[in-house]
Amino acid sequence: MAAEAPWWSHAVFYQVYPRSFADSNGDGVGDLDGLADRLDHLVDLGVDAIWINPVTVSPMADHGYDVADPRDIDPLFGGMAAFERLIAAAHQRGIKVTMDVVPNHTSSAHPWFQAALAAGAGTDARQRYFFRDGRGERGELPPNNWKSVFGGPAWTRVVEPDGNPGQWYLHLFDSEQPDLNWDNPEVFDDFEKTLRFWLERGVDGFRIDVAHGMAKPEGLPDAPESDISVLHHSDDDPRFNRPHVHAIHRDIRTVMDDYPEAVTVGEVWVRDNAQWAEYVRPDELHLGFNFRLTRTDFEVGEIRDAVQNSLEAAALEDATPTWTLSNHDVGREVTRYGGGEVGLSRARAMAMLMLALPGAVFIYNGEELGLPDMDLPDEVLQDPTWERSGHTDRGRDRCRVPIPWSGDTPPFGFSTNADTWLPMPADWAGLTVEKQRADPESTLSFFRRMIEIRSDRNEFDGTQIDWLAAPADVLIFRRRGGGLVCALNASGVPVPLPPGELILCSAPLRDGQLPPDAAAWLV
Numbered sequence: 001m002a003a004e005a006p007w008w009s010h011a012v013f014y015q016v017y018p019r020s021f022a023d024s025n026g027d028g029v030g031d032l033d034g035l036a037d038r039l040d041h042l043v044d045l046g047v048d049a050i051w052i053n054p055v056t057v058s059p060m061a062d063h064g065y066d067v068a069d070p071r072d073i074d075p076l077f078g079g080m081a082a083f084e085r086l087i088a089a090a091h092q093r094g095i096k097v098t099m100d101v102v103p104n105h106t107s108s109a110h111p112w113f114q115a116a117l118a119a120g121a122g123t124d125a126r127q128r129y130f131f132r133d134g135r136g137e138r139g140e141l142p143p144n145n146w147k148s149v150f151g152g153p154a155w156t157r158v159v160e161p162d163g164n165p166g167q168w169y170l171h172l173f174d175s176e177q178p179d180l181n182w183d184n185p186e187v188f189d190d191f192e193k194t195l196r197f198w199l200e201r202g203v204d205g206f207r208i209d210v211a212h213g214m215a216k217p218e219g220l221p222d223a224p225e226s227d228i229s230v231l232h233h234s235d236d237d238p239r240f241n242r243p244h245v246h247a248i249h250r251d252i253r254t255v256m257d258d259y260p261e262a263v264t265v266g267e268v269w270v271r272d273n274a275q276w277a278e279y280v281r282p283d284e285l286h287l288g289f290n291f292r293l294t295r296t297d298f299e300v301g302e303i304r305d306a307v308q309n310s311l312e313a314a315a316l317e318d319a320t321p322t323w324t325l326s327n328h329d330v331g332r333e334v335t336r337y338g339g340g341e342v343g344l345s346r347a348r349a350m351a352m353l354m355l356a357l358p359g360a361v362f363i364y365n366g367e368e369l370g371l372p373d374m375d376l377p378d379e380v381l382q383d384p385t386w387e388r389s390g391h392t393d394r395g396r397d398r399c400r401v402p403i404p405w406s407g408d409t410p411p412f413g414f415s416t417n418a419d420t421w422l423p424m425p426a427d428w429a430g431l432t433v434e435k436q437r438a439d440p441e442s443t444l445s446f447f448r449r450m451i452e453i454r455s456d457r458n459e460f461d462g463t464q465i466d467w468l469a470a471p472a473d474v475l476i477f478r479r480r481g482g483g484l485v486c487a488l489n490a491s492g493v494p495v496p497l498p499p500g501e502l503i504l505c506s507a508p509l510r511d512g513q514l515p516p517d518a519a520a521w522l523v
Helices: 032-039 039-044 079-092 110-117 124-128 185-199 243-255 273-278 291-295 300-315 340-356 384-388 426-431 432-436 443-456
Strands: 010-016 049-052 069-073 098-103 155-159 165-170 205-208 263-267 287-289 322-324 362-364 462-466 474-481 485-489 502-504 516-523
Touching: 010 098, 010 443, 032 039, 032 079, 032 340, 039 443, 069 502, 079 098, 079 340, 098 185, 110 124, 124 485, 155 263, 243 263, 243 384, 243 485, 273 300, 291 322, 300 462, 300 474, 340 485, 340 516, 426 432, 432 443, 474 516
Parallel strands: 010 049, 010 362, 049 098, 098 205, 205 263, 263 287, 322 362
Antiparallel strands: 155 165, 462 474, 474 485, 485 516, 502 516
């Protein structure tokens, strides 16, 4: 008898950016009690699990990805008691809870880093990070040419305990996020404590931030200048994707194997299929984000290549494919696909395509409402990329604006405080959960129907797809084993539907045909 597939292999995960989901205490920032109060929205949506962006103790230089205490919840989000309430409330509703962990770096406020600053050069405390002497006659130049992912140099010089300029420390992200030295065994020992701490408290798994990071090349050599740009890097960039990162993931998996129902999903920004697949070998990550769909335009060739490449990469290790169209780092698809009604139509069509594919699916909060990116004024931008890039890259705040729940004016039920951490646009009045719930033709109602059909019908069985013959600028595939057919029309004219019984369409048919910028499911 074949073993039952793990729950996460076909799950719909819902990503919660907690600052932007729901505010329970009126400070203008979303929190865990706000999330717990809104869980019934996720029950109605039909998701299986939530992934929560970082909520551990942090000075919030990078909105929680600068962790000062990985085993406690920040008071901004309600503290540990609120997290325990959330876990209980979610599990009571049959929703699993996964949380972000950040192994590549800590906050500069972390006790380890503060101890390293106080201890001085050459001490054991500095071996947990990458402290190096500078180049130049007086050590005034950084140790190498590495740049921060957020812009600017990846090195910051410290003032030593004697008051003089001294060594430099490495930070691939913000200067308040010093990189950990995973060659030091204390680092894994502490990370294991963090994993077990949360697993023992009922967490169902982790999204591992920068899962292709952690390992650094010996000697920290200079990087080719062509490989360095803000928020992007190549597979052979010496800062990331080093071969010995896999030993770290094998060690992490030994911990996770003590909790067989729990899952790890890695943030793996690696394009080469063979290299990407190494992260989801049977003794490493359970799931790995393959971000190809977040990088495609609404164009049949690009979409098909992204899907096929992702399936082939996962198949190299017989792993579960993982799909997502957007997240807190990637602009929202409504805007990416052209904005306005065209962008929304295309986003709905792509959601159908994504949910028709085998594997795990991640939906970013607000995606089910058809939210666009927002053009925010300079003075409210908070992403460290904005400052570190010298105001050349506006960062990721545009896709992090709080969720509109109800009412006709900001803050739309997100908070009782109109001064929300990022401003909410007045023209979102028609996009609130309240309005969309009452409209059977809304994007929210559409998402609910999609997820319900996907979970209820055995036509979505099978782990492979077959591409079918299709007109120009149209994609059609069938789920092998289940038989579902998905058609997506990226042409400018209506096209005939493939044979079968229509069970859902992202837009009304035109004279019995699939309109442009639309998708359909048939059985």
